[in-house]
Amino acid sequence: MPSHRPAVTAAALAATVCLLATACGGSSSDGKASGRSTEAAAGASTSGYPVTLDNCGREVTFEEPPGRVVVMNGASVAEVSTLLALGLGDRIVANQQTYGMSEVPGRAAAIKKLPTGDVTLNDAYDIPREAMLGLRPDLVLSTTSYGFDEKNGFATRDQLEDVGANSYVSPQGCDQDTSQMTVADSYQLLRDMGKVFDASDKAEQVIAASERSIAAVAEKVQGEKKPNVMVLFSNMTMGGNDFSSVVAKGIYNDILAKAGGSNAFENASETSFADLSKEKVAATDVDALVVIGYNDPDPAAYAKKLLKEFPQWPAARNNAYVTLSDSMYLGPSNDLAVRRIAEMLHPDAV
Numbered sequence: 001m002p003s004h005r006p007a008v009t010a011a012a013l014a015a016t017v018c019l020l021a022t023a024c025g026g027s028s029s030d031g032k033a034s035g036r037s038t039e040a041a042a043g044a045s046t047s048g049y050p051v052t053l054d055n056c057g058r059e060v061t062f063e064e065p066p067g068r069v070v071v072m073n074g075a076s077v078a079e080v081s082t083l084l085a086l087g088l089g090d091r092i093v094a095n096q097q098t099y100g101m102s103e104v105p106g107r108a109a110a111i112k113k114l115p116t117g118d119v120t121l122n123d124a125y126d127i128p129r130e131a132m133l134g135l136r137p138d139l140v141l142s143t144t145s146y147g148f149d150e151k152n153g154f155a156t157r158d159q160l161e162d163v164g165a166n167s168y169v170s171p172q173g174c175d176q177d178t179s180q181m182t183v184a185d186s187y188q189l190l191r192d193m194g195k196v197f198d199a200s201d202k203a204e205q206v207i208a209a210s211e212r213s214i215a216a217v218a219e220k221v222q223g224e225k226k227p228n229v230m231v232l233f234s235n236m237t238m239g240g241n242d243f244s245s246v247v248a249k250g251i252y253n254d255i256l257a258k259a260g261g262s263n264a265f266e267n268a269s270e271t272s273f274a275d276l277s278k279e280k281v282a283a284t285d286v287d288a289l290v291v292i293g294y295n296d297p298d299p300a301a302y303a304k305k306l307l308k309e310f311p312q313w314p315a316a317r318n319n320a321y322v323t324l325s326d327s328m329y330l331g332p333s334n335d336l337a338v339r340r341i342a343e344m345l346h347p348d349a350v
Contacts, residue, residue, distance in 0.1 A: 172185050321344070
């Protein structure tokens with residue numbers, strides 16, 4: 001949660017940012033642990049209904065495409081962007097996801113136009129239980145299982161089921177730890193929503209276009225030296241040190257690798273984010289910056305400030321930085337981040 005939003009405690013801030021499609025700790029690889037969903041084998045057709053997904057070890061069955069979808073915040077735009085990419089914006093009755101910017105032309109404006117349900121959010125900046133039930137959803141989407149935790153004041157998955165609403169936790173979000181997330185999880189989210197809404201053909205088109213774009217970039221940067229890249233959020237504080245929003249693990253590293261780079265701070269933490277001192281940052285050779293803007297109107301100003309603060313970095317000498325937003329997260333647009341980063345790291349190759 002960025003600093004220009006209403007003030008929150010450090011604990012609440014960290015808890016919310018742990019939902020940013022890179023959360024806080026361990027590995028999950030099978031369907032139940034990771035939130036990856038598969039159609040039930042018994043009686044399920046590849047098209048038509050019913051469609052059953054195994055989501056976090058919970059069978060979720062859809063008799064028809066959902067028509068009243070609620071998208072929880074989760075400090076993400078993965079779910080709302082995926083629905084928009086599939087042409088399903090008209091199914092959303094309440095959306096709480098927004099970054100205020102996007103690499104996809106028109107997406108930020110499209111998200112801004114979506115209904116919010118006129119809900120008063122709770123202290124976790126999301127939809128409290130009674131308000132959720134009052135929206136009469138038939139599907140609720142959450143980036144991680146945090147959005148269905150009763151102790152946070154949210155409606156549980158059982159409570160939603162009792163009123164006829166299905167629920168879905170996005171890939172790698174079951175245990176609120178998305179440190180192992182990759183671009184493949186973005187494709188899984190697209191495929192799952194394609195099945196749920198009978199839009200599998202469109203989902204596969206979006207995935208195929210992304211795969212082609214990434215493959216083309218990866219081919220051009222193959223064999224190039226991999227610069228050390230610092231990935232961090234602009235003007236965001238999550239810990240006690242000067243640099244507490246530095247990425248260590250998660251989908252970001254997969255995007256960097258596909259763009260021909262490596263994370264300069266990958267080994268600085270076992271979890272998704274590293275909480276680093278200024279001295280540690282100063283002592284690391286940083287060849288380039290990727291600054292992620294989360295509702296920050298000027299992330300480039302933050303990047304330039306860092307380059308001025310650490311003139312010893314190769315990044316400072318070469319003015320090597322790029323600012324990104326939603327394409328660096330779980331969602332349908334990771335190919336745009338791969339291309340933008342590759343163009344910055346390897347301008348002569350891409």
